[in-house]
Amino acid sequence: MLSKASYTQLGSKLDVVVSVVLSVLSFLCAALLCLILWFLISESWTLIASGQWQRFFLDEGWYPLEGLYAMTPMIVASLALTLGAVLIALPIGLACAIYLEFYARGLPKKAFRSLLNLLAGIPSVVFGLWGLTELVPLIAAIKAPGTSVLAGAIVLSLMILPTVALTSAAALSGVNRNTLAGAHALGFTQKTMIIAVAIPSARSGIISGVLLSTARAIGETMVVLMVAGNVVQMPDSLFAPVRALTSNIALEMAYALGDHRASLYASGLLLTLIVWLLAYLASYLNEKSRVFARV
Amino acid sequence: MTVAEVIDSVIDNDVAISPTSLHMDIRDLSIYYGEKLAVGGISLPLRRGKITALIGPSGCGKTSFLTTLNQLSSLNSDVRVDGDIFFDGENLVKDSIDFLTLRRRIGMIFQKPNPFPLSIFRNLDLPLKEHGVKSRALRQEKIEKALQDVGLWEEVKTRLNTPALALSGGQQQRLCIARALILEPEILLMDEPCSALDPISSGVVEDLIMRLREDYTVVIVTHNLAQAKRISDFTAFFWTENNAGKMIEFGDSQCLFQSPKNALTSAYISGTKG
Amino acid sequence: MSDRIFSFSIYCISLIVVAAFVWIISDVVLKGYSLVSWDFIVSEPEDAGRGGGIAPILVSTLWVLLIALVIALPLGIATAIWLAEFSRSNTGAVHIGTALDVLAGVPSIVYGLFGNAFFCIYLGLGYSILSGGLTLACMILPVFIRTCESGIRAVNSDWRLGGIALGMRRSVVVWKILLPAAKPAIIAGLVLSIGRATAETAALIFTSGYVDRMPESMFDSARVLAVHIYDLTMNVTGGDQAAYGSALILIVLIIVLNALAQSLLDSWFRRSEYS
Numbered sequence: 034m035l036s037k038a039s040y041t042q043l044g045s046k047l048d049v050v051v052s053v054v055l056s057v058l059s060f061l062c063a064a065l066l067c068l069i070l071w072f073l074i075s076e077s078w079t080l081i082a083s084g085q086w087q088r089f090f091l092d093e094g095w096y097p098l099e100g101l102y103a104m105t106p107m108i109v110a111s112l113a114l115t116l117g118a119v120l121i122a123l124p125i126g127l128a129c130a131i132y133l134e135f136y137a138r139g140l141p142k143k144a145f146r147s148l149l150n151l152l153a154g155i156p157s158v159v160f161g162l163w164g165l166t167e168l169v170p171l172i173a174a175i176k177a178p179g180t181s182v183l184a185g186a187i188v189l190s191l192m193i194l195p196t197v198a199l200t201s202a203a204a205l206s207g208v209n210r211n212t213l214a215g216a217h218a219l220g221f222t223q224k225t226m227i228i229a230v231a232i233p234s235a236r237s238g239i240i241s242g243v244l245l246s247t248a249r250a251i252g253e254t255m256v257v258l259m260v261a262g263n264v265v266q267m268p269d270s271l272f273a274p275v276r277a278l279t280s281n282i283a284l285e286m287a288y289a290l291g292d293h294r295a296s297l298y299a300s301g302l303l304l305t306l307i308v309w310l311l312a313y314l315a316s317y318l319n320e321k322s323r324v325f326a327r328v
Numbered sequence: 329m330t331v332a333e334v335i336d337s338v339i340d341n342d343v344a345i346s347p348t349s350l351h352m353d354i355r356d357l358s359i360y361y362g363e364k365l366a367v368g369g370i371s372l373p374l375r376r377g378k379i380t381a382l383i384g385p386s387g388c389g390k391t392s393f394l395t396t397l398n399q400l401s402s403l404n405s406d407v408r409v410d411g412d413i414f415f416d417g418e419n420l421v422k423d424s425i426d427f428l429t430l431r432r433r434i435g436m437i438f439q440k441p442n443p444f445p446l447s448i449f450r451n452l453d454l455p456l457k458e459h460g461v462k463s464r465a466l467r468q469e470k471i472e473k474a475l476q477d478v479g480l481w482e483e484v485k486t487r488l489n490t491p492a493l494a495l496s497g498g499q500q501q502r503l504c505i506a507r508a509l510i511l512e513p514e515i516l517l518m519d520e521p522c523s524a525l526d527p528i529s530s531g532v533v534e535d536l537i538m539r540l541r542e543d544y545t546v547v548i549v550t551h552n553l554a555q556a557k558r559i560s561d562f563t564a565f566f567w568t569e570n571n572a573g574k575m576i577e578f579g580d581s582q583c584l585f586q587s588p589k590n591a592l593t594s595a596y597i598s599g600t601k602g
Numbered sequence: 603m604s605d606r607i608f609s610f611s612i613y614c615i616s617l618i619v620v621a622a623f624v625w626i627i628s629d630v631v632l633k634g635y636s637l638v639s640w641d642f643i644v645s646e647p648e649d650a651g652r653g654g655g656i657a658p659i660l661v662s663t664l665w666v667l668l669i670a671l672v673i674a675l676p677l678g679i680a681t682a683i684w685l686a687e688f689s690r691s692n693t694g695a696v697h698i699g700t701a702l703d704v705l706a707g708v709p710s711i712v713y714g715l716f717g718n719a720f721f722c723i724y725l726g727l728g729y730s731i732l733s734g735g736l737t738l739a740c741m742i743l744p745v746f747i748r749t750c751e752s753g754i755r756a757v758n759s760d761w762r763l764g765g766i767a768l769g770m771r772r773s774v775v776v777w778k779i780l781l782p783a784a785k786p787a788i789i790a791g792l793v794l795s796i797g798r799a800t801a802e803t804a805a806l807i808f809t810s811g812y813v814d815r816m817p818e819s820m821f822d823s824a825r826v827l828a829v830h831i832y833d834l835t836m837n838v839t840g841g842d843q844a845a846y847g848s849a850l851i852l853i854v855l856i857i858v859l860n861a862l863a864q865s866l867l868d869s870w871f872r873r874s875e876y877s
Contacts, residue, residue: 252709
């Protein structure tokens, strides 16, 4: 009976042919993942296999032409830029979400939502251009050279702001109406209701959006390449110019050979793993928040 | 079991049937969802050109039963069917049959009208093309006839190219019936075809179903007892026992509604149970 | 903090976001506007891009995009259909879905690394329009597939069942009924993909390259608009003006392409509805 059931699904020769062709194409798409992983690993294999990967952390600096491959300053720079961007984008994005869900009505609400969508659609290279010509001079006026962790974090935060705001708004709108009505009935003010009831209830949805934004920020190349300064060094202040992992790849791929090239692919692999970890955490939290919403 | 034996055993039932009047014969049919029995041991003869109504409370497996008759149930790989369904010399459960042809011969009308989100014309044209009617002129002729059969032609002939979803609920349901009729089926399965309609549209569709008698064998699931009594020739009463549906009583509609043999049937149709 | 101050800060912050947006957009429009003219669009760049126009760069951008879409669209819709309609959510399909989600998160610079190693070197295509287009196709596939898939899944299942109950072949039901009904999701996926592909820079620097001459074939190296903006800003002193002009063109190009994609798909679906 079961075998017949699957035959039913594909009632004709055409259906069988279509199904087979489509499944082959689908597996091809998924095979792409294996291919990408394969090339990242095989290109960086010479360094990973010989146990030399420790040098990414132990070498005395990043002097690829002399065979020194310490990535630590760039890893720290990437993390600092991302952390800064998230720290700026989270409160602002949350405020935007609160505005969208609890304050705005009608046309302003629609307009603000489309503004966030438009902001999300601005090419990153345009963000970089704007950051370099408008924002960096302002920061340079405080402390030279202007291209810095701060500049990178601000422009990155603008880039991820729409994601933070829109996912948080979605999470807030998912908060049970009755819960909110109950809070109102208890005589809570709007502020107390939002801070003490709505946001905690929407917590995992908000965090999941933040994790997705973090993943996006850490993988972003153009903005940090254009406004963060590109000096390989441990950031010692907000105004220090730094080079992120992504910018490093963009800057050196053109002439990298041998072990140098392998080290760039290794940093690509590292970036990918970090992003996957964040995406996994986000989807785990999202799943969890959905389970809660059902209960 | 030979066809003759089948017919013999059917004659044992309280309503005698001649071989030519037996259109589809369901013998001891059980439906399982996974391991769980959903409907058990249904035996039911469908008479040619008659309307058979399936009544009973919600969840007693009437719709599950209906969808095994055109093997729509086999879309769900969890569903397992035991027993026999004899139709035109074939056993739908045990023989390997061509489902596309089967479903052309056994049409189905759903509870919620489901015209495709296409134009009225395309709704009827698509199934015809799919079943190999190549001549456009012939298709147009068939479409006009089907729309006339369901009394929709006058209402829509000037706007065949407008979206079917713009029609009213009743018109949509008649379009769905036309879409089934256009394939010249022998049996029509109807799953509460009037329950999503307003009373007036419901009346129109009901009249249409009455007109289909003689030309088609109709099986109709309905929650409306008055409707079952008005339009059906035979009625089967389903009930839930131990979480599984079963058939309590089957017989001539007039007899069943006036003097039910089973106490449960009596309680259900008088409204004291169900 | 009183309720009033809280509300006030919410409004203020939202206003700041609006202001930042207006700042960026007006900056690009005001600084780019004076440069943009028909001449700018149809002439070759001069003096490393400081002067002249962007004709070869526009052409390259469109070529790279065209290749990416020609590869990704059919492949993406095919996979989406299989996942939503034919796979019966078997284990293979679940794994493919996970793989796609994972691919969607890969940073674009990593796609660039992959494209360089695979298309440019392993397949021997070198820095070329073809390498760039194929890399972009890989990049936009996952999101496009997932958007289309969820769109097809969301189509009213009464239509699916109705078609099957009429004895129609599964593939015909999908092609003639479900796919047109999933149009909004497919358009959304396409708009998203076009936006991402046209704006992409990092994945293209090492796949389609830097050369700003008019490309003569798909195997020529070529510079896309986004790379051009990057190059003018970072590597060409005094290139800011031209960079703003190009940025304005880039934004307008994305808007125009989206409108175009929408109307093309619309008319394609309308034809299938009434013919």
